Amino acid sequence: MIARLSLRHVMMAALVALAAIGLAGTAKSQGVAQPPQVSPAQFTLAKQIVEIKGVKAMFAPLVHGVIKKTTDSVLQTNLMWAKDISDISAQMEKDFQPRGQEIVDATARFYASHFSEVELKQILAFYQSPVGQKMLVDEPRALDESMGYAGNWGDNLSIEVMSKLRAEMKKRGHDM
Numbered sequence: 001m002i003a004r005l006s007l008r009h010v011m012m013a014a015l016v017a018l019a020a021i022g023l024a025g026t027a028k029s030q031g032v033a034q035p036p037q038v039s040p041a042q043f044t045l046a047k048q049i050v051e052i053k054g055v056k057a058m059f060a061p062l063v064h065g066v067i068k069k070t071t072d073s074v075l076q077t078n079l080m081w082a083k084d085i086s087d088i089s090a091q092m093e094k095d096f097q098p099r100g101q102e103i104v105d106a107t108a109r110f111y112a113s114h115f116s117e118v119e120l121k122q123i124l125a126f127y128q129s130p131v132g133q134k135m136l137v138d139e140p141r142a143l144d145e146s147m148g149y150a151g152n153w154g155d156n157l158s159i160e161v162m163s164k165l166r167a168e169m170k171k172r173g174h175d176m
Contacts, residue, residue: 035109043105045120046112050104052127053136059103063096 038046050056071089075082115123126132166176 033110035106036113038109038112039117042112042115042117042120043108045117045124046115047105047108049120049124049127050107050111052124055107056100056104059107060100062103063100064093067092067096 067089071085075085078085112120127136169176
């Protein structure tokens, strides 16, 4: 029984790995940009910036999300393996969590490719300043408030658009 269980775990891990490879292959075939090569100095500065901005925490849920999406797709056709898949998923989350650093590094490379070393130093100095620290704290709140406002604004505009559309259609003899 133990050998059979091990084989099942190996099979599940292989299925999950194949699904993940398939998902990665889809992203590559869709032309997802790869991080550019930048100078070591630019990379170091940009990495400090993305760390200050909390990029690691922002992308932390990705590992869990990818594992969940992959295992959920396997579960759709293999529901009887739910416990094994759940156990394997929990272990994979622990195993793959350090891989999140790859995203931080890639983000730093993307930042570095858009700014010169001098500009990166200025950006870093800004985020290390009192006003930069305040921005790190308050900007997410301001963006949340803006997004809430934009949602309400869009809803209200939709009502106006529908009202105008009905009025114009009525002029043309159509009752909506």
